[in-house]
Amino acid sequence: MSAPDDDELWQDFHRVVNMTSRELADWLRTRDAGEDTEAMPDQAGQPTGRQVLHVLGKRHVDLTDDDRRIMRKVVDRVRAERREDLEPVAGQANWRHRLMSMGHDPLKPA
Template structure:
């Protein structure tokens, strides 16, 4: 893949303000039910698992599918949030949906 554009790389890492460990733990928590718990590689929403995979890769190892995931996440977070991404309290379901994308609205974004 040709090198990923700096703007997308930087914006993805700005809006995804959870570490890979935090996201992994959240996806496992979100995927756990009262009776069962999903396998670690199947926990959480598919897009969240894709974000986790991107976070675990080096930039030079990203492919076109990873770039599409990054663009989708940036677009979705911006659609749900203001551009400044200041920490914001909201409904639990809204926060959990964003956390499944790697963005915790209560956490400051990385500069």
């Protein structure tokens, strides 16, 4: 990936991922907490959510090809389910929760 493409992906990713790493980590732990069991904190949530957390903890210059793949996947999935302007919008709870598990809260201003 060329430097301009990499910069654009970095900006797009941080635009669609509007939850902080702390908010996302808390959300993933909450989603995985069950009545009888709870996942280990570093294993909470779906793999995509954990990968997003991993990327949020990195500097731009430290990105790997795997990081770029997950960033592109998240950008594409959020845009497929949202309008381009990412204006706050309510929807079905399961839709919001699915997006939040990738780091995007559709009720939070972009």
